[in-house]
Amino acid sequence: MIDTIPLGRTGERVSSLALGCMLMGTATGEAESFEILERYHADGGRFLDTADCYAWWVRDGDTGGESEALLGRWMARTGRRDDVFLATKGGAWVADPAAVRAGRAAAAEQYAGAGAATLRHALDGSLRRLGVEHVDLYYVHVDDLRTPLEETLEALAGLVAAGKTRHIGWSNVPTWRLERIRQLCARHGWPAPVALQQEHSYLRRHPRSDKYAIVDGEQLRYLRAHDDLTLVAYSPMLKGAYDDPEKRRAHDVFRAYAGADSDARLAAAGKLAAELGVTASQVALAWLRQQDDPRRVTLVGPRTLGQYDSAAASLGVELTPDMLAELDAAGA
Template identity: 75%
Template sequence: MRTIPLGRTGEQVSQLALGCMLMGTSTDEPDSFAILDRYVAAGGSFLDTADCYAWWPGPGYTGGESESVLGRWFARSGRRDEVFLATKGSAWVADPQAARAGRLTDREKYAGAGGDTLRHALDGSLRRLGTDHVDLYYVHVDDLHTPLEETLEALAGLVAAGKTRYIGWSNVTTWRLERIRQLCDRYGWPAPVALQQEHTYLRRHPGRDTVSVVDDEQLRYLQAHDDLTLVAYSPILKGVYDDPAKQRDLGQMHTYRGADSDARLATVGRLAGELGITGTQLVLAWMLHQESPRRVALIGPRTPAQYESTAVGLDVKLDATVLETLDAAGA
């Protein structure tokens, strides 16, 4: 499994990261352990979770299940020191039942990025994970209602206390990211080294406004700032590249739907058929071939079989003609 630099930290991380979002809920513990074992056996070392994973699969789930499963896997395997462990705070949901019913706005739903909130959140994450530190701690959902100075000072304190080695940000606009970096430079606080955003082969429809999806401006920003590494979540869009029903009905497609995406989906289908692989495998391989900016592909398989099928993309080599055809596709 290939590795790439994490910003300018000197760390090398697996270019394929394993998202543990559904572990302990939709994915039971035996399957979770099986996926983790297979990923690490293949040379993977970048694990991603969050304190809020996962309250939404159904009644009885409150968040923290994923971190708890990882903690039990670390205790069983003894492999904590072999992995680069990332978790997130600020998106904890205090009332999952109301959130599942859709009765809360994002501001009402999420805990936010206040200083005390993040300090208590990371302590809770460390208890569930059974470790004294994480390697990377993200602000999960950018909080426009808390002064950035408060959030950044708290994060700097967590780094100084040894509870996290690095910080990152997720679901954030480019202008906010620049403001964060300016404040870190002004006050000498640790700056983010990772940006986790939704990113796939399809391009965001220009009429859709969402802070969570990388757009052309953010990609250009990352090209100019190699101290930030893009961690791309939902790179395979829940299997949409191989499923016409998902192309039609998947909620996430609202962000991408249009003639440009139609053309790109058709190109993926044609090239995957010619290469004898699935569309999912082709898109993952395309992601791993990207160099400007380099990016980590974060997958979250629900079953061991899904992991095995998706991971085939690691071994797919795309020549220049295929890459040029993929990049040129669109309306």
Template identity: 70%
Template sequence: MHTIPLGQTEVSVSQLALGCMLMGTLTNEADSFAMLDRYLAAGGTFLDTADCYAWWPGPEYTGGESESVLGRWFARTGRRDEVFLATKGSAWVADPEAARAGRLSDDEKYAGTAGDTLRHALDGSLRRLGVDHVDLYYVHVDDPRTPLEETLEALAGLVAAGKTRYLGWSNVPTWRLERIRQLCDRFGWPAPVALQQEHTYLRRHPGSGNLSIVDDQQLAYLRSHKDLTLVAYSPILKGVYDDVHKQRDLAQMRSYHGADTDARLATVAKVATELGISGSLLVLAWMLHQRSPRRVALIGPRTPAQYDELVAALDVALDDAVLDVLDAAGA
């Protein structure tokens, strides 16, 4: 398991992170524990969750299930100090039933980033996890309703209190990220060291308004700001590279549809066939080979079998010729 530096901190994290989003809901506790055990046995250290995971799978769920499962695993194994633990706040949903029914806008749905909201959110996460601190705390969804100064001052207080070591941001456009960094520099607040965004081999089409997806501008920004590490969620887009029906119907694909995506999907299919591996495995290996900027690939398997399939990407070596073909593809 390779590691990469977390920003310009003294910490290195596993380049393949284990997303725990479905643990405690669609993934039962036994399978969750099995994947956690296997991940650590493979040398993995980077676990990712959030307080809102996962309210959406069904009416019996309210959020917090993933953190609670991790808390029970820590209690059973005593392995808290062996992992780099990340969780997130600001996207807690107080009314999951209304959210599942689609009756709420994002502004109405999410808790937001007010100072007291974040303080209470992290305290709740620590209780569910059964720990006294996390290693990385993200703002999960950006909140333009709350002044950035209030949010950043509250986050600085959480670091000062020892409740989190580092800070991160997720689902945020580049201009907003630069504003965050400027305010941190001006007031001496701790700046984010991790940026978690949707990122895959496909490129967002120019007409998409989905600012949660890394675009060329954001990649260029990250190349110039090495104190930020990109953590890529949805690197295989729910298996879209191996399923023509998902390529057509998956809701996430709305941000990618177009000639460029068609060309890239065709290239993945051709190269994967030549190498005798799945398209998902090829794309995940491609991401792990990226150097400018380096990035963490965040996988979120639902079953131990899916975990085993995805972790095999660590053993896929892509030579420069293959990488050149993949990188050159597009319309």
């Protein structure tokens, strides 16, 4: 069964394995999505993660919001709104998905951003699609350097005061910006983020990669010093890269990791997986689950029921101290 960990210093606990619903309603059809949600719920999971932009890139005609709308239908059918911890995000909606899919524009150039009016409008849209009066956690999806942080934080404080979200979080943000955010919240008495959603896995980012959305050693040290922030680790299996060399060659997500250090860590995970009779992805998930300095939520986003079952099976993989030490020692 899925256990829980503290959410910052809020006094509440959340599922240590969160269910990413990014592809539900697009790549994953409604019937299979509902089955994944039911299976996750039966396993004791209660932390659902989505965003207003999910998932405009999957099919022609998709514009974002499909995942939220599907979750709204599931909660209406099951009556489980009060039984889940519901998180969504705003700021990464794109104005012209067709242009991005066709290669005529870059997604980052079209992000809606974190302006006050934008976030207020975005959350209202999310609540409407979800069919709820509030969410439990609302993230700024992508760090927006064009908008003053004071404007964003004041708007988020207003959303909390209005009862539209209980907590706020940030995603895809470097540590220096996170500290600036926290300082401004303390100065003005605004609600501070309680969750940090970043890309994080057993593999480590290549030193020459400038992808700041990946957790690095500095950010882990920061989180150890600030236990009011809970790390939510997305892409923990790196899109299948642990188990499939072709995915390592073909998928963009692996480019930030490729190198001798990752080769050594992949070999260590693969060796241990063979000894345990599991997959290397399951070893990576087990490694994440057993980290306690700091504790972290592992966010999995399965496309199929089989992928969910494989991820859930990692809950039964217990790594001994010697195994953890062997994994941690691997690297260039």
